Amino acid sequence: MNFSSKLLEQAVTEFGRLPGVGQKTALRLVLHLLKQPDADVSRFTETLDRLKREIRHCSICHNISDNPVCEICASYKRNKGLICIVEDTRDVMAIENTNQYHGVYHVLGGLISPMDGIGPSDLQIESLIKRLQAGEVHEVILALSATMEGDTTIFYLYKKLKQFGVQISTIARGIAFGGELEYVDEVTLGRSIATRVPYERSIA
Amino acid sequence: MNFSSKLLEQAVTEFGRLPGVGQKTALRLVLHLLKQPDADVSRFTETLDRLKREIRHCSICHNISDNPVCEICASYKRNKGLICIVEDTRDVMAIENTNQYHGVYHVLGGLISPMDGIGPSDLQIESLIKRLQAGEVHEVILALSATMEGDTTIFYLYKKLKQFGVQISTIARGIAFGGELEYVDEVTLGRSIATRVPYERSIA
Numbered sequence: 001m002n003f004s005s006k007l008l009e010q011a012v013t014e015f016g017r018l019p020g021v022g023q024k025t026a027l028r029l030v031l032h033l034l035k036q037p038d039a040d041v042s043r044f045t046e047t048l049d050r051l052k053r054e055i056r057h058c059s060i061c062h063n064i065s066d067n068p069v070c071e072i073c074a075s076y077k078r079n080k081g082l083i084c085i086v087e088d089t090r091d092v093m094a095i096e097n098t099n100q101y102h103g104v105y106h107v108l109g110g111l112i113s114p115m116d117g118i119g120p121s122d123l124q125i126e127s128l129i130k131r132l133q134a135g136e137v138h139e140v141i142l143a144l145s146a147t148m149e150g151d152t153t154i155f156y157l158y159k160k161l162k163q164f165g166v167q168i169s170t171i172a173r174g175i176a177f178g179g180e181l182e183y184v185d186e187v188t189l190g191r192s193i194a195t196r197v198p199y200e201r202s203i204a
Numbered sequence: 205m206n207f208s209s210k211l212l213e214q215a216v217t218e219f220g221r222l223p224g225v226g227q228k229t230a231l232r233l234v235l236h237l238l239k240q241p242d243a244d245v246s247r248f249t250e251t252l253d254r255l256k257r258e259i260r261h262c263s264i265c266h267n268i269s270d271n272p273v274c275e276i277c278a279s280y281k282r283n284k285g286l287i288c289i290v291e292d293t294r295d296v297m298a299i300e301n302t303n304q305y306h307g308v309y310h311v312l313g314g315l316i317s318p319m320d321g322i323g324p325s326d327l328q329i330e331s332l333i334k335r336l337q338a339g340e341v342h343e344v345i346l347a348l349s350a351t352m353e354g355d356t357t358i359f360y361l362y363k364k365l366k367q368f369g370v371q372i373s374t375i376a377r378g379i380a381f382g383g384e385l386e387y388v389d390e391v392t393l394g395r396s397i398a399t400r401v402p403y404e405r406s407i408a
Binding site: 018064090093 | 211231233234255292
């Protein structure tokens with residue numbers, strides 16, 4: 001693109017670094033911000049600066065939190081013996097939205113991915129092991145994505161955690177509620193037949 | 205969404221104000237920035253702050269520029285007697301990319317749109333009239349979008365500008381190069397038959 005201004009070009013380059021934002025979208029966003037009142041743009045940049053400077057992670061579960069211990073870990077209503085292991089804070093939000101889970105979480109901060117150079121030591125696994133060593137946990141649920149990285153991480157964690165004698169489960173995989181059989185991919189359909197459940201259990 | 209942190213929620217709200225960015229995308233962008241080095245995020249916010257503080261518009265054509273007069277208006281190679289009237293800087297970039305135009309520009313900064321409360325006085329029309337009053341211009345090209353707002357603005361400008369005795373033209377409308385007839389909408393096809401050009405001119 002032929003920019004009429006270096007400053008404009010820099011701003012477009014910065015926006016273009018964001019995931020899923022191409023140069024045309026970046027230019028649209030920058031021109032939008034240029035049309036906004038100064039105060040709105042200052043608030044935008046100040047919020048980002050504050051976020052980066054002040055954001056904290058819960059010292060127990062590593063979820064993003066404003067306090068040293070997050071609301072979920074601090075709640076007496078939560079079952080501290082049940083830990084759900086997730087990739088990031090978005091997964092915590094998704095599971096919280098179901099209103100079906102009353103245990104606590106452990107946020108890994110990523111998945112094992114040799115392609116991206118992310119190994120076990122880059123994730124919050126040491127602190128997870130410490131939580132299990134404390135001895136109060138009776139079950140961990142591995143709620144990770146059904147991708148190669150997710151499966152690799154599940155396998156690694158299973159081998160690491162089984163020594164503690166806790167129950168280790170993974171979330172059920174199969175066809176989605178409302179899903180029509182003919183549109184389900186073969187792998188999912190095949191596995192969901194292989195891992196079929198007795199009808200009485202499925203309506204429990 | 206159930207945010208685990210007020211700061212996170214604020215940042216997502218700010219990103220969500222951008223056009224075309226929903227809450228889920230905003231959260232993805234914010235979590236991406238959180239994973240970046242501090243220096244990258246500072247550079248992002250500083251660039252935006254500088255952009256908003258230091259951006260200038262060319263005093264002649266109102267295009268975004270780092271200098272008081274933009275490169276195009278300052279170039280002795282450009283035909284100052286031919287002005288192309290466009291909505292914003294994106295249109296200047298698009299036309300410059302064609303390498304077909306050697307006149308200068310006039311950036312209106314928007315289109316007349318009663319729905320959005322944008323009237324002629326919100327656009328750079330007064331300064332356009334001053335340029336024509338100087339008497340050096342022999343032709344203006346109205347290169348505005350083929351939308352209701354574009355057509356309204358063209359009609360308004362035509363009435364305002366014809367008193368100056370300059371030639372007023374609009375960019376050609378019709379089927380795009382490479383376009384197949386059966387996929388062209390009826391209005392475009394009908395108009396492109398009504399405004400057909402002699403073959404000799406079409407290959408000029």
